[in-house]
Amino acid sequence: MSVCGDTLAQHEVAGFKIGVGFAYSKCRHCECNFEDMQEQFNEDLFVKRTMASHNRQCNDIEKANTDFLKDNLKMTYGINGRSKLTEFPHFDIINQTPQDIMHVILEDVAPYEIKCVYLKHLVLSGHMDAFNSAIICFPYSPVDARDKPCPISVNTLSSNNNKLKQSAGQMLVLLKILPFLIDKLGENDYTQMLLKLLEIVKILFSSIIALSTLSRLKLLIEHHLKHFKHLFPDANIIPKQHYLLHLPSQIKALGPTVRHVYAL
Ligand SMILES: [Zn+2]
Known part of the structure; x- marks a missing residue:
């Protein structure tokens, strides 16, 4: 048995801080703090929470x-x-409350990283309008057309959050067409970073994942977050990006993450 659902609901039901913004430990899988989260991108470098340590901490409280x-x-x-x-x-609230990739990827990590690329690259290089036109004019399939992504407005970019004002369905379609959109921009560090994100997303949304792929996924996530921090030194690694580090272990324990999605 495992408990799925969005991060806030899972944190509430499992007794973790609902909004992790002010908590010193920001993750329900490990005891990382904000500084470590910005610098370390390998799960093995963090102290993992266990039921024993969780019970000890609950006793202390x-x-x-x-x-x-x-x-x-x-x-x-x-x-x-x-x-x-x-x-x-026999219920283990540390290992049986998996992350939901719809919330982690489609509602936070992908919008946040694409927004950073818009702000730091597309706007400054003068490609923003062409990119938005490509989103509008893309020849969507009839199925994808129902969740056609919106062009990214200046208002959305100037808003003080990590969102792109796309639904989860629109975000999924945007990720599907992203290789065609960035192909027009030519190869650079920003497009390479997005292509690596897509490689990670492709594995996370696969219904069958080989054990050997998990080692690759772990390395891809580590390199991707290092690359992100290198490109955007002033941008924080947000908790949902950090949660990516725990997904290979989650898949090993509970199977492909696409099967842990509560609603898509
Ligand atoms: Zn963690």
Whole structure:
């Protein structure tokens, strides 16, 4: 058994901090802090959470004798409290609450990274209008036409969030046509970064994944995030990008991530 769903709902039901923005530990899989998240892109370099460590931390919170200490521990551990799910026999809330790629990829990682490329490359190189025209004029299949992506407006780019104002379905279509759109831009560091993202997405959306592919996926994710940080040194690695590091282990334990999608 595993619990799927969006990140906020999963964090709520599993007793982790719902919005990880102010939590010191920002991940329900490992005990990473913000600084480590910006610099380390290999899962093996992080201390993994386990049910034993989780229970210890819940005990610490419950034993805290002042509200101040309790709140501090909650913030440090990134835990709100002991979840009811821990009472289920043999249920492991660390390993059986998988990340959902619809939320991780389509609602956060892909829009965020494409927005960075728009802001730092397409706008500055004068390709933004041509890129948007290519989105409008692309010969979509009848199925994809139902989720035709919107061109990216200046308002969307200037908004203070990581979103591109596309639904998950539109984002999926945008990713499908992205190789054709960036082909017109010629090869450069930015288009290479997006092509690597697509390689990762292709594996994550595959219904069958060989074990040997998992080693490649782990390396691809590590190199991709290093490349992203190199291209955008002022942009933060957001928690959803960090969650990518844990997906190869998730696939090894629970099977292809496309089967962990709650609703698509
Ligand atoms: Zn983590």
